Structures are given as C-alpha cells and as structure tokens.
Amino acid sequence: MTQTTGPCRVLLGIDGSEHSFAAAALLADLPLPPECQVTALGVFLPREASFHARLLPPLAKVKNDLEVRNIKVTTETIAGNPAEVLSEFAEKNDVDLIVLGAKGLRATLGIFLGGVAQQLIEYSNRPVLVVRAPYTGLEHVLLVTDGSSYSDQAITYLSRFPLPSKSRLTVLHVLPPYPFTDVTPVLSTWTPRHTNALLLEPMPGVEFKDIADEEEKKGKALIERTILQIQQALPESCKELSITGALRRGDAATEIIHYVADHQVNLVIAGSRGLSQVQSWLLGSVSRKLVHYANCSVLIVRHQPPGER
Template identity: 45%
Template sequence: MEGDRLRQPLRILFGDDGSEHAFAAAKLLCDLPLPSGSEIIALAVFPPTRINHYPTIKEQLESTCQQLRDRGISIQSEVKAGDPAETILDVATRQKANLIVVGALGLRATLGIFLGGVAQKVVEYGHCPVLVVRAPYEGLHRVLIVNDGSEHGWNTINYICDFPLPPQSQIYLLHVLPPLYPEDYLTAAWGMGNVPFPSLVTARPSVSAEKSEEEQWGEELLEKSRATLKEAGYSAEIFLRRGDAATEILQFAKEKQIDLIVAGSRGLSQVSAWLLGSVSRKLIHYAKCSVLVVRMA
C-alpha cells in the first residue's frame, strides 16, 4: 500500500457471541488503522430463555471492549435479548452503523448462543457492508478484491478506496469472465445446490472473436479498477480468469492464501443468479478466510 488518504470515520457494529470467530473479529478490528473519530458498538445478543447467562455475557463483552480500548479505539457496548440476526440489524439501523462485523460461525455450547447462519442473514438483509470474520486470524496480509463490472462491483472498488486496510496488505484484483457456453453455467452450478436443468440446446460455434473481445473488456476493467485504487493510495496486482465466478474466486483465494475476500452483494446477470445463486452467499459459506460483502444502501 502506498500514499496517504484522508478517510471518513467508521461507525462499526460488532456482534460478539464469545466464539473463536468473534475473538478473531476483535483481533482484526485491532489491526485496522481506523480513521480518527471512528467508533465501535459491541453487541452481545442472547435468547430470552438464557437470561440467567446475562452476567457471564456482560463480563465477556466487557473483556472484548477493553481489548479494543487498549488499542485506543472508542467503543460502547450493549447486551440484548432476542433473535441475533434481527437484533443486529435493528441496532445497526438505530446506531447508523456503516459497517457490521460478525464471526463466521457462532458459539454452539457453553452459553447456548448460536450466531452460525446469522452472518448469512445479516449479509442478505443488511443495508450496509458486512465483514464476516473466520478464525484463525493471523493478519490481513493478502486481500482479494473482486469486480464483476456491475454497479455492485464498482461500489466495491469505491468502498475499499475509503476502507482502512493495514499498510502492509498486499492487494489482488480479480475479474472472472463467464463460461463460453451457456450449459457451462449448469455444469458449474450442479453440485453446489438444487439447480433445475432447463432444456438448453446450443451449438458450439467458433468463439475466438468473442473470447478476444471479452478478454479485452476484462483487462480494461481491471486496469481501470487498479487506477481507481491507486488514486486512493492502494497498489494492486490484477488477474483475469474464466469460469463460474464463485468457484474461480475460491480457487484463487486458496492458491494465493488470501486473508480477506472483498466482493459486492449482487452480480451482473439475473439469469446467472437464477442458475448459480448468490456469489456472495457461496463465498461466505465455502471460503476458508474472512469475507467483506459490500452492499450500499
């Protein structure tokens, strides 16, 4: 990362359930060079039937808050009874949060609190970006940013320009071209969910000209994305791949040992969404690293 940029303060809602993933999320927050004026609201949510666990939950949350205060971060805390996903979303709206941070999986035992599956609900119904953190967390050394060329893809690029990544982070930019043939969507989707096979008969003509035009468009998109990031003080390497978007992103993340994937919440085509489902949903479910899903209100 290079250069300096005056970034806007973040107002972060952090859902802390006491799990190892929530602990990893706290460590990640400590590593972010948060802009001056940023504030974190740490929230613990428990089922109403577990009211007897309130003192333990409050103590654990205060321990997390102190960890963040020790790093000079302004933080307040809330403990509430209710449905975890609904409560997180309600508090995020009330507190005017512009980023929600949750662990990838929740605590199944001990306190009887479970945030697993909640992360997905928060991503799908939230009105701001959501950072889903997965343990173990060992720093944000390698960050993968995905731009599919849609409005949501460019929202992702613009958002990360103002996001306070650690200065040592190495950034990769990826664009995934669609499969050359329509039936390849079905092949990619099959096995990743219950996808109905419509009647789809296509010939396979020569596609060299189409391929060249698509690849040129993809390369130009990546260069423009890199230039945008450079203006914000971030340098990036660019990569172009072809295939099922989620599959290629996950494979790239595995090859490069990515610590954080950054992607938009919607893709280009509603047809491919029908065939493949949400790419962000698959990233949250299958990725071995943390995922930042950028959704703009």
C-alpha cells in the first residue's frame, strides 16, 4: 500500500519447493519499506547434512529475485528442527513477519502443511504468512473479523501491511448458525375423548427471527466499524484502497472457505491467539482450518497482550 509502512524484518523460509518460491514471489510483490531486511533461511535436519548443499541454489535464486526488486536480502542455513529454528530465529531477531510455503519439498525436511507451518501458526508469537503455489498476485484480500481483540490485532497489522496498489479488500464477518428453525413441534391440535392429555400451545417462533435480525444488524455494524477503522489507520497514500464488506451465516471456517473459493480470494488475514495460553478456542480453531483447507495464502496474526513484545 505504501513504502512508509510494513514489516522491517522479514524471515523467509526456503527449501527449494514450488511453495517456497511462491512465498518469495509474493514477498517480491509487496511495496516493502526501503529499510526492510529479508533473511532467506534454509533449515536442514542434522542427520541430513547433505541437504545443506541442495539449499544453496534455491537460496541464491531467491536472493537474486528479491534484490532485483531492490529488497535487501541475506541468506543463511541452519541445522535443526525447522519449526524450532524458524521460531527461535524470529524471536532472537525480533522479526515482524514469517513467510513460508504451505508445502515443502519433503515432509521430513521441508516446510509442509500440517507440520512446520502449523506449528509456527500455533506457537510462534509472530505473524505468519503461509503461501500456496501457484502465486497469482494479491488482487483480492479478505480480512476476517469476529469483533474480538484478536481480530483487532489483525486489523491493526493490516493497516500497516504493504499491499500492492491494485489490491482490493473485503471485510467478512460470519454470524453463528441458526440454533433452530421457526417451526415448533406440536403434539396435537385435538384431544382424544375421555383423556386428560395436556396440549402444548405452539410457540410463535418469532423470537428466532428477532434474534437473527438483531444478529444481522450487529454484524453489519461491526463490518462498518471495521472498514472505518482501517480507512482511518491507512496513510494518505493508501486512501484509494477499495474496501467492501460481506456478511455470511453458518460455521465460520466453512463459510470463509466457501467465500474464498467463490470470490477468487488470494489472501486471507485473520487473528488468532494460538496455543501458548489455551489449547483450543473458536478463532484459533478457525485459523487452523483456514491454513489447512483454504485454497489461497493465509496470514495469521497472533494476539499480543500489552507488554509481551
């Protein structure tokens, strides 16, 4: 969106797979600030020392591709567990963003979905961008919000994330599924003769409609507030960013994934608390499902309590 905002220290995981090259291509498209420093890091298991030599050509390619875009790049190789190495490197160097491919070259060595990427999303305190190949640009970006402080963290991060100038943004909120239908079971409209049967008066069912209408009203208000919050936070050079809203109802992960498929979304941005404090919660569950099943890249922004960073 502008070269005056955005991450200044980026960690890019490279293993030579098509997904890691897609991650580098996405990064090259971002109008990163001039002071941004990218570290392209290749990780290999100690028992597979021969893999070190195989990392050098892809690291050199990525370095060249990014430097052509005037992005400062250094390359490193480290032996160890990929998730641990990337996470520890990010913490030690106060990284603003971890970028990696969704699937690696080899399940035992590379960065792969359900393995390293999932571990980083759940346990790292840094924003993690998981990129799927093929990379086709960032024309349509989807921000998911549920009104929580975790979503607010993602909104704050998005407001300074350097999206390409031609990107457009949709803010999506998913309402909970309807708990019941309007139809209330009725035992009978007549009483058999000579019985003391108790008739149940039919419930009007209008309560559910009222609840649904109120939920939709609050959902639309949340979307409007979120759009306004983003617009106010954007620098003047980014005010032209097109932002629209969308409201859906149902299972959150399912509705988001369907929206991604139906509207050619290239990137989903969502907040998550992760597993460092609790083992499972709603938005955390949604973010994990998005990484697994959304057919696009996903940026997960972890919630950072005051003073934690």
